[in-house]
Amino acid sequence: MEYKINHFFKKYHLDMFFQFSIISLCLLSFISCMPARISKCNVKINQKYVLMDDVRERLSLEYISEHYNLTPQKAHIDPRFIVLHWTAIHSFESSYQTMYPSTLPTKRKDIAAASQLNVCAHFLVDRDGSIFQLLPLPYFGRHVIGLNYYAIGIENVGSDTLPLTDEQVASNTALIQCLLDKYPGIQYVIGHYEYLLFEKSPFFLEIDPEYRTIKTDPGEIFMKKVREKLKDLYAKGRLKAN
Numbered sequence: 001m002e003y004k005i006n007h008f009f010k011k012y013h014l015d016m017f018f019q020f021s022i023i024s025l026c027l028l029s030f031i032s033c034m035p036a037r038i039s040k041c042n043v044k045i046n047q048k049y050v051l052m053d054d055v056r057e058r059l060s061l062e063y064i065s066e067h068y069n070l071t072p073q074k075a076h077i078d079p080r081f082i083v084l085h086w087t088a089i090h091s092f093e094s095s096y097q098t099m100y101p102s103t104l105p106t107k108r109k110d111i112a113a114a115s116q117l118n119v120c121a122h123f124l125v126d127r128d129g130s131i132f133q134l135l136p137l138p139y140f141g142r143h144v145i146g147l148n149y150y151a152i153g154i155e156n157v158g159s160d161t162l163p164l165t166d167e168q169v170a171s172n173t174a175l176i177q178c179l180l181d182k183y184p185g186i187q188y189v190i191g192h193y194e195y196l197l198f199e200k201s202p203f204f205l206e207i208d209p210e211y212r213t214i215k216t217d218p219g220e221i222f223m224k225k226v227r228e229k230l231k232d233l234y235a236k237g238r239l240k241a242n
């Protein structure tokens with residue numbers, strides 16, 4: 001009887017050992033075949049959409065047609081870029097209210113001739129790093145001439161006289177990592193002031209050669225800090241340098 005019990009346990013242990021080995025091998029081969037995850041998205045994103053009405057849809061489709069010569073069914077983008085901005089407005093609420101309507105405020109005469117669609121990025125990051133989503137993805141946003149069809153925009157409350165904060169650097173970086181996980185097609189993270197570097201790129205769709213503005217946002221210092229935090233992604237080739 002004792003022999004039988006010992007035999008049973010020995011056999012049982014042996015079976016367990018083989019089962020454990022096989023499961024481990026399966027798991028290892030499964031994990032090695034999975035695409036490498038760059039990061040986990042553990043960022044808190046508050047949803048605070050701007051006005052999503054028929055006017056926005058119509059003006060967005062018109063913009064895509066008139067400026068990019070494309071006629072999609074929906075005003076959706078194909079994200080390849082993330083473009084970082086500052087609002088040049090010193091409070092969150094004023095920044096939000098400026099982007100809220102579907103149509104451009106009358107004071108924006110500089111860009112009104114191009115379209116009545118209001119400017120709006122997909123996200124707005126407050127001075128303390130709080131992130132708010134203003135447009136559902138992958139909805140079209142007007143925030144960067146030429147690249148809107150391929151770009152997700154992140155606005156930050158600040159300006160040249162109110163420099164962006166370290167909390168905004170951290171939140172932008174974390175949000176970018178989430179977006180890279182969600183959209184494998186994103187290759188570039190650029191500051192708005194760098195958009196003209198892509199004028200010759202196939203992603204730059206603006207058909208009016210006169211429609212350009214000079215930008216300085218969100219500042220070279222901010223871009224340097226964000227890129228420093230993303231340096232592993234540049235080293236791995238996940239992100240491309242400009």
Ligand SMILES: [Zn+2]
Binds near residue numbers: 085
């Ligand atoms: Zn900008």
